[in-house]
Amino acid sequence: MTEYSxxxxxxxxxRVRGRYSAEITTLLALGFRHxxxxxxxRGPFSAISHLPILPLMRRAKEVLVFPFPLCLGAAHVVLxxxxxxxxxxxxxxxxxxxxxxxxxxxxxxxxxxxxVALQNLSSLEPNSQIVRLPPCRTPEEAWLSHKRRTTEMEAxxxxxxxxxSFADYIEISRRExxxxxxxxx
Numbered sequence: 001m002t003e004y005s006x007x008x009x010x011x012x013x014x015r016v017r018g019r020y021s022a023e024i025t026t027l028l029a030l031g032f033r034h035x036x037x038x039x040x041x042r043g044p045f046s047a048i049s050h051l052p053i054l055p056l057m058r059r060a061k062e063v064l065v066f067p068f069p070l071c072l073g074a075a076h077v078v079l080x081x082x083x084x085x086x087x088x089x090x091x092x093x094x095x096x097x098x099x100x101x102x103x104x105x106x107x108x109x110x111x112x113x114x115x116v117a118l119q120n121l122s123s124l125e126p127n128s129q130i131v132r133l134p135p136c137r138t139p140e141e142a143w144l145s146h147k148r149r150t151t152e153m154e155a156x157x158x159x160x161x162x163x164x165s166f167a168d169y170i171e172i173s174r175r176e177x178x179x180x181x182x183x184x185x
Contacts, residue, residue, distance in 0.1 A: 041073035060092030
């Protein structure tokens with residue numbers, strides 16, 4: 001299971017800011033504001049057990065961190081938007097947008113091409129409360145698609161829930177992670 005923590009180290013924040021400067025600039029222009037820097041770390045010795053994926057993470061220019069004892073961690077930046085309420089995370093493979101609804105539905109949009117397969121799986125699970133939109137080429141396109149679907153869901157009576165704090169981000173990420181684990185089990 002992934003451990004999520006807020007990054008307080010200015011040096012690591014600087015590395016993350018530098019890596020995602022283009023994405024941050026784009027998201028700020030779309031009306032997002034900075035929320036936090038986050039470290040997503042796997043369990044003890046995960047750097048060894050996940051050794052085969054390290055080259056892929058390096059190729060995606062992930063900001064890698066190896067906390068004690070040999071944990072594999074990736075550092076990202078999280079931004080927030082108020083209209084509609086949404087959280088964005090910049091990752092090596094792209095940008096993801098999340099909006100949480102009060103009835104436990106979760107909308108996810110992204111530029112991650114790997115989400116094509118996940119979006120197709122979502123249509124096979126009618127009881128899933130996670131809606132994954134097809135990935136878009138750019139953050140601008142993904143955000144426009146996300147806003148459009150949020151409006152559609154609100155028009156069908158769904159109410160947007162908490163989507164504005166670091167604690168909300170952690171809860172949303174854990175839900176997505178549990179959903180992904182259940183699909184691969």
